[in-house]
Amino acid sequence: MTSTKYKYIIGYGNNSTIVERVMKSRTNWVSLPYPSPSFNFRWSATSNGINFEKLTFKEANNNKQIVNHFEYHKALSCKSQLFMNL
Numbered sequence: 001m002t003s004t005k006y007k008y009i010i011g012y013g014n015n016s017t018i019v020e021r022v023m024k025s026r027t028n029w030v031s032l033p034y035p036s037p038s039f040n041f042r043w044s045a046t047s048n049g050i051n052f053e054k055l056t057f058k059e060a061n062n063n064k065q066i067v068n069h070f071e072y073h074k075a076l077s078c079k080s081q082l083f084m085n086l
Contacts, residue, residue: 003027003028004028005028005030006028006029006030006040006041007029007030007031007032007038007039007040007041008023008029008031008039008040008041008042008043009031009032009033009034009035009036009041009042009043010023010031010034010043010044011034011035011042011043011045012034012045013044013045013046014045016045019043023041023043029041035049039065040063040064040065040066041065041066041067042065042066042067042068043067043068044068044069046069047067047071047073050067052067052071055067
């Protein structure tokens with residue numbers, strides 16, 4: 001039985017070393033150099049450079065891609081925007 005290997009990339013920034021350490025402990029995940037278009041999980045400090053329209057959501061052929069940001073999230077995650085919305 002072959003186990004599926006998932007690919008992740010970790011960008012530099014807030015808590016990147018913690019996220020990297022956790023991902024390295026996962027036996028079915030392998031690290032790719034940053035940036036790389038062929039990933040299953042991408043962690044970055046900001047959403048800059050994430051093209052949400054090109055993310056793949058299909059699970060077929062191990063192609064599903066997830067990121068640690070929401071599209072159009074600045075109204076909640078940017079301090080000045082959050083203040084204005086409250």
